[in-house]
Amino acid sequence: MTDEPGPAARTPAELLRRRVADDPARPLVTFYDDATGERVELSARTFDNWVAKTANLLVDEFGAGPGGVEHAVLVLPEHWQSAVWLMACWSAGVAVRVVDPADPLADVEPPDAPYLLAVAEEALADVLDGSPLGADADEIVGLSLHALGGPLSAAPPGVTDYAVEVRAHGDRFRPPAGAGPDTLALSVTKDTLTADELVGAAARFAAKWALDSQDRLFVAMSFATLDGLLASLLAPLVSGASVIIQRNFDKTLLDRRLTLEHVTAVVGAPGGNDATGSVRRLT
Numbered sequence: 001m002t003d004e005p006g007p008a009a010r011t012p013a014e015l016l017r018r019r020v021a022d023d024p025a026r027p028l029v030t031f032y033d034d035a036t037g038e039r040v041e042l043s044a045r046t047f048d049n050w051v052a053k054t055a056n057l058l059v060d061e062f063g064a065g066p067g068g069v070e071h072a073v074l075v076l077p078e079h080w081q082s083a084v085w086l087m088a089c090w091s092a093g094v095a096v097r098v099v100d101p102a103d104p105l106a107d108v109e110p111p112d113a114p115y116l117l118a119v120a121e122e123a124l125a126d127v128l129d130g131s132p133l134g135a136d137a138d139e140i141v142g143l144s145l146h147a148l149g150g151p152l153s154a155a156p157p158g159v160t161d162y163a164v165e166v167r168a169h170g171d172r173f174r175p176p177a178g179a180g181p182d183t184l185a186l187s188v189t190k191d192t193l194t195a196d197e198l199v200g201a202a203a204r205f206a207a208k209w210a211l212d213s214q215d216r217l218f219v220a221m222s223f224a225t226l227d228g229l230l231a232s233l234l235a236p237l238v239s240g241a242s243v244i245i246q247r248n249f250d251k252t253l254l255d256r257r258l259t260l261e262h263v264t265a266v267v268g269a270p271g272g273n274d275a276t277g278s279v280r281r282l283t
Contacts (some may be wrong), residue, residue, distance in 0.1 A: 010180075010181040011090065011180065011181055012086075012195060013090055013179075014199075016087060016237060019237055024043060025043050026043060026044065027043055028042060029083055029242070030243070031079060031246075034248045034249060036147065036248075038147045050081075050084045051088045053170065053173075054162075055091045055173040057088075057165060058072075061165065062139045064092050064116060065092045065179060066177070069094070069115065069139070070113060070114075070184070071095050072094050072096050072118060073096075073116075073118070073137070075099045075118065077100065077223070078228070078232065079247060080245060083245065085143075091173060091179070093175065095185055095192075097186075100224040101122055103224070105123065105126045105127055108131070108132070116138060117133060117134065117139065118162070119140065119141070121143065124152075127140070140158060141159070142155060142156075143162045144162075149163055181194065181196035181199075182196065186226075188229075189225075199238070201234075202234035203238050205231065205234075206235040206238045206239040209265065211238075212241065213241060215242070216241065216244065216265075217231065217264070217267065218261065219231045219267050221267060231267045231279075246268075254269060264282055265280065
């Protein structure tokens with residue numbers, strides 16, 4: 001059976017707080033990058049600390065949140081830091097749109113309202129070189145996504161280096177007034193969802209695939225899709241499961257990884273006779 005969120009869990013931030021209170025030490029997110037050999041594992045408490053620091057950075061340095069900069073565009077790949085940024089934005093009451101760095105960035109229409117832009121270092125040049133996203137952004141933050149938390153190799157003028165600036169911010173965060181269930185949380189394709197609607201979508205996803213606190217969910221999906229976000233972060237929070245986020249997926253490593261990580265369900269990675277991207281339960 002899937003554990004449904006209690007009445008108080010109507011926002012992603014509340015889901016995370018419940019997870020930290022219930023099971024702070026167990027792994028929440030494990031990240032692999034097969035191009036670099038990187039593996040990072042974060043407990044719920046460690047993930048929450050990163051979220052708090054990032055949310056404090058958003059509010060204190062950029063005036064993000066209700067009544068300020070209420071939108072963010074994240075040009076970020078599947079990565080544990082991308083998951084941190086998503087949760088930090090939702091905690092601060094900031095609506096998010098995720099753009100895959102591999103997409104043609106010159107074709108991406110910026111929001112109509114003031115917005116903050118967070119960009120992986122690999123996409124910074126494209127964003128700064130004539131892209132409407134870079135030209136119209138109120139603030140631009142660059143993420144090196146370095147395995148050891150290193151800074152950008154070179155921070156261009158006007159770009160805040162996330163790895164450098166986030167360190168000074170506190171690891172406790174109090175959501176601002178106005179950041180609640182009815183706050184706009186996500187814009188994806190042609191749909192927009194409030195925080196409450198996003199939690200509801202995650203609960204339906206978790207129930208459909210019978211996820212629970214014993215599950216280890218392996219995900220190889222883009223964060224630029226609703227299903228990718230639900231599988232990679234929100235459905236695990238709703239259900240109590242933990243998640244393995246995969247980037248630059250090497251199919252030859254799949255079977256060994258499923259065994260080593262005690263994976264119970266797979267989504268977005270082909271296996272057996274299922275290459276559809278649907279959740280596949282492992283026996």
